[in-house]
Amino acid sequence: MAIDSSASLPLSWPRRHPGKLVLLAALALLLIFGAPKSPVFAALYEWSPALAVGFGQNILISLLAIAIGSLLGLLIGALAVSPLWITRLPARIWVQVFRNAPWLVLIYFTTYVFPFELHIGKSWIAFPDWVKVTIGLALPASANVAEIFRGAIGSIPSTQWEASRSLAFTRGQIFRSIILPQCFKRMLPPWMNLYAVITMGTALASLVGVHDLIDTAQIASNTVNLTGFTVLIYFSVLALFFAYCYPISRITQFLERRYAFS
Amino acid sequence: MSHWLEWFVQWTAKFGLNYSFLLDAYQRGSMVNGALTTILLCLFTIIGSLLAGVALAAMLTSGKAYLAKPARVFIEVTRNTPTLVQLYCAFLVLNMLLTQAVGTANPLTPFAWVVIVISLHKGAFHAEALRAGIEAVPVVTLEAASSLAFSSRQLLWNVQLPLAMRFALPSLINNLIDLVKMTAVASAIAVGDITYASIMIWTQSDNVLELMIVLLAFFGLLSFVVNCVGRALEAKLRMPGYGH
Numbered sequence: 351m352a353i354d355s356s357a358s359l360p361l362s363w364p365r366r367h368p369g370k371l372v373l374l375a376a377l378a379l380l381l382i383f384g385a386p387k388s389p390v391f392a393a394l395y396e397w398s399p400a401l402a403v404g405f406g407q408n409i410l411i412s413l414l415a416i417a418i419g420s421l422l423g424l425l426i427g428a429l430a431v432s433p434l435w436i437t438r439l440p441a442r443i444w445v446q447v448f449r450n451a452p453w454l455v456l457i458y459f460t461t462y463v464f465p466f467e468l469h470i471g472k473s474w475i476a477f478p479d480w481v482k483v484t485i486g487l488a489l490p491a492s493a494n495v496a497e498i499f500r501g502a503i504g505s506i507p508s509t510q511w512e513a514s515r516s517l518a519f520t521r522g523q524i525f526r527s528i529i530l531p532q533c534f535k536r537m538l539p540p541w542m543n544l545y546a547v548i549t550m551g552t553a554l555a556s557l558v559g560v561h562d563l564i565d566t567a568q569i570a571s572n573t574v575n576l577t578g579f580t581v582l583i584y585f586s587v588l589a590l591f592f593a594y595c596y597p598i599s600r601i602t603q604f605l606e607r608r609y610a611f612s
Numbered sequence: 613m614s615h616w617l618e619w620f621v622q623w624t625a626k627f628g629l630n631y632s633f634l635l636d637a638y639q640r641g642s643m644v645n646g647a648l649t650t651i652l653l654c655l656f657t658i659i660g661s662l663l664a665g666v667a668l669a670a671m672l673t674s675g676k677a678y679l680a681k682p683a684r685v686f687i688e689v690t691r692n693t694p695t696l697v698q699l700y701c702a703f704l705v706l707n708m709l710l711t712q713a714v715g716t717a718n719p720l721t722p723f724a725w726v727v728i729v730i731s732l733h734k735g736a737f738h739a740e741a742l743r744a745g746i747e748a749v750p751v752v753t754l755e756a757a758s759s760l761a762f763s764s765r766q767l768l769w770n771v772q773l774p775l776a777m778r779f780a781l782p783s784l785i786n787n788l789i790d791l792v793k794m795t796a797v798a799s800a801i802a803v804g805d806i807t808y809a810s811i812m813i814w815t816q817s818d819n820v821l822e823l824m825i826v827l828l829a830f831f832g833l834l835s836f837v838v839n840c841v842g843r844a845l846e847a848k849l850r851m852p853g854y855g856h
Contacts, residue, residue: 447828450789450793450831450832450835451793451828451831451832452793452794452796452807452827452831453793454796454797454799454807455796455807455824455827455828455831458807458811458820458824459820459824462814462820463820463821463824546692550692550693550694550695551694552694553694553695553696553697554694554696554797556696557696557800564696564697564700571704577708577709577712580704580705580708581705581709584697584700584701584704584705585701585705587697587700587701588689588693588697588698588701591692591693591694591697592689592692592693595692595693596688596692599688599691599692
């Protein structure tokens with residue numbers, strides 16, 4: 351069982367997986383030296399800067415979306431745990447609506463309902479599609495962050511509240527010096543998981559015409575028009591997303607195990 | 613019927629919403645067809661994903677490395693890549709190769725590809741939930757069952773899965789609600805689901821906001837139905853002293 355392997359002396363990763371390492375090295379060597387001979391790999395090499403720019407767009411959208419979503423989500427989460435029902439109700443509605451709507455529908459919503467240009471003062475400022483997609487992803491992100499925040503506060507044993515109240519802490523003091531410092535540790539794994547999910551959600555941006563990784567891949571596959579290249583480029587896109595999201599999910603698992611008993 | 617629709621269109625017009633597409637027989641028909649397609653898509657993928665989930669969970673907990681390793685790799689790849697990219701890899705790449713191999717006799721429609729891809733995608737998530745449930749079955753129960761000469765298949769099917777189902781039901785329902793929302797991706801490869809029908813209508817009539825409200829209400833309703841069925845199932849299957 352799993353317990354046996356963790357109880358034995360921990361080996362470093364390369365020594366535990368020699369086969370995988372050899373396979374990776376062989377693949378890298380094949381890509382570097384074996385590639386330029388075939389037209390398919392030459393085309394991939396030629397298109398790789400464009401793909402990198404496209405993926406950069408995906409990552410930019412995901413980072414901005416999680417930043418906006420976290421700020422908004424913490425605010426809404428704070429409203430959701432307040433003792434007043436008048437602030438709780440709008441927060442509950444916000445969370446329910448944006449957690450239960452399909453992300454694709456929200457992205458279409460922000461793309462088509464928001465204006466193409468913003469009128470600020472006397473000047474018109476362009477409102478590019480990728481910003482709208484970012485907002486479209488930030489909305490469900492904020493609802494999820496709010497739920498993560500509410501869940502983290504709810505997971506603190508109520509005895510801590512009672513103990514600190516008996517020590518004459520005010521509600522604000524309890525939050526600042528007792529509850530919140532523990533919450534951030536508990537929120538980190540689900541928050542990172544949410545970030546990975548949002549990164550995968552940025553793939554939807556191509557459907558509303560943002561020049562992201564998938565859009566670039568489609569253009570490339572139509573331009574080069576070779577069967578082998580089409581196969582290669584779509585699986586490269588898959589591999590790129592995997593290479594970005596898999597480490598995040600591994601770190602999340604590691605943190606979950608580490609914080610599980612503390 | 614048409615009387616009520618007219619009344620609805622006039623009533624919503626007071627709020628500045630343009631629902632006049634409901635009075636057009638063709639557009640109304642495509643919307644109803646889209647809704648039916650989405651419901652059908654949900655039904656097929658729910659069944660398919662549960663089958664895929666059970667198969668993957670069985671492979672994971674089989675204790676045989678040649679079954680567990682590929683299942684683990686498949687689950688990790690599926691969980692860490694976007695559904696849309698998987699759909700493109702399947703529909704644009706595998707479907708193209710299949711068409712080149714068998715010509716126009718290709719039996720797989722876009723609808724079938726969406727069912728396959730989303731089933732396998734959500735199956736990976738189901739498998740993780742079921743695996744946790746299977747591993748939570750007490751060892752004594754397993755020993756008792758094997759002392760009664762259960763084969764490993766009987767053990768899985770008659771002892772582990774029924775218990776794992778109860779343990780994993782909340783997260784399975786959660787996955788299924790996610791699945792319902794995920795079917796909107798089908799519009800990306802021109803399956804005529806409700807999202808695709810809405811896109812077709814709003815490109816002609818420029819009434820995005822009105823259709824968005826319909827879409828959100830429709831998906832909200834579907835998620836609500838799945839949630840209610842899940843709650844009912846949970847209550848029906850509850851075993852005293854197990855889970856919860």
